[in-house]
Amino acid sequence: MPQRIADLPTPALIVDLDRVDANLRRAQDYANAQGVDLRPHTKTHKGPRFARAQIDAGAAGICVAKLGEAEMMAEAGLDDVFMPNTVIGPDKAARAVALAERVRFAIGVDHPEQVAQLAAAAEGAARPLEVLVEVDVGAGRGGAAAGGVAELLRRVREAPGLRARGVYAYEGFTYTTRDRDELVARHDEAQRALLAVADATRPWLDGDERRGGAPVVSLGSTPSLLAAVPLRAGITEMRPGTYAFNDLQQARWAAASGRWQDGLAHAAAHVLASVVSVQGDRAVLDAGSKALTSDRAVGHEGHGLLVDHGLTIARLSEEHGVVEGPGVERLRVGEKIRVLMNHVCPVVNLFPVMHLVRGGEVVEALPVAGRGFLV
Numbered sequence: 001m002p003q004r005i006a007d008l009p010t011p012a013l014i015v016d017l018d019r020v021d022a023n024l025r026r027a028q029d030y031a032n033a034q035g036v037d038l039r040p041h042t043k044t045h046k047g048p049r050f051a052r053a054q055i056d057a058g059a060a061g062i063c064v065a066k067l068g069e070a071e072m073m074a075e076a077g078l079d080d081v082f083m084p085n086t087v088i089g090p091d092k093a094a095r096a097v098a099l100a101e102r103v104r105f106a107i108g109v110d111h112p113e114q115v116a117q118l119a120a121a122a123e124g125a126a127r128p129l130e131v132l133v134e135v136d137v138g139a140g141r142g143g144a145a146a147g148g149v150a151e152l153l154r155r156v157r158e159a160p161g162l163r164a165r166g167v168y169a170y171e172g173f174t175y176t177t178r179d180r181d182e183l184v185a186r187h188d189e190a191q192r193a194l195l196a197v198a199d200a201t202r203p204w205l206d207g208d209e210r211r212g213g214a215p216v217v218s219l220g221s222t223p224s225l226l227a228a229v230p231l232r233a234g235i236t237e238m239r240p241g242t243y244a245f246n247d248l249q250q251a252r253w254a255a256a257s258g259r260w261q262d263g264l265a266h267a268a269a270h271v272l273a274s275v276v277s278v279q280g281d282r283a284v285l286d287a288g289s290k291a292l293t294s295d296r297a298v299g300h301e302g303h304g305l306l307v308d309h310g311l312t313i314a315r316l317s318e319e320h321g322v323v324e325g326p327g328v329e330r331l332r333v334g335e336k337i338r339v340l341m342n343h344v345c346p347v348v349n350l351f352p353v354m355h356l357v358r359g360g361e362v363v364e365a366l367p368v369a370g371r372g373f374l375v
């Protein structure tokens, strides 16, 4: 039975299905126009329902962040999973190998010790485990230096249970670039760096049998998708994730080619909160850091935007969000308001269910299947 949004107990996570559909379509159209595979990162919605919608829209497969997410997705029938993340420990190596025996599964590596553990676990496995080497192209997080990739691949080559599908990078620096010009320029540098590594290590790469043995060269983030960066020939795959829902942080990239308001129109997920009290020029919401997280958004003040009022949450404690200053008089005690969160992915991870909304009504309560999957 459809339910009115205003009847939901708060705080609640609401997801607008029409906006998700539009976001998935736009990303797939962009990937098609660029001639690359779209392999969405599902750490944003954390569940098989939207993963299937992404595949139905044309995605080549999915990405996950954790083995537990991969196992959950495989269990739900998603049969082409890449985990662009590394693991350490024989137990996790064994889980990775077991996954590759069930579905088409590949995992990232950026250190010889990871390769050694995966190689040991994959010895005698029914199917080889595919790996992609992560290259650091300036994000300063994971990833081997360009000069270390050949040696990693040599070790993969020596392991009978491993295959090297390709190389990948994560251009996380896109989040802190000032404007689209800077983003496009730095992204182009990253693409050139990744392509140079792929070229130099071509003899060591087994490649992707589905691409006739050509190696996968993969990168991707939502800012680069929303800013519609041009991709160089040789890039084969992009892996944005946040784009399915978007958030305040992404709104500036969604708006980069248009107006600010257009950025907000791409936001599919909001936290519904109640105004529980108004004290002078201060209003208190029942959504604090346990609903919105403490993540900040580059380019924005505060802890979330009350999209229908143009007000910003100034301060958070665990259960309270505080809105202060001019405009607060427009808020009524008991009113339910939509908050566009700074960063949607960890917010989804906090909620047991998301309420799916179409045409202003709640049509389904969808459990967040991968909620809290840390290992």
Ligand SMILES: Cc1ncc(COP(=O)(O)O)c(C=O)c1O
Binding pocket: 041, 084, 085, 169, 170, 220, 221, 222, 223, 239, 240, 241, 242, 243
């Ligand atoms: C390795 C990797 N690939 C892709 C993504 C997706 O990027 P975004 O969150 O910008 O959509 C992430 C995000 O954390 C990531 O870590």
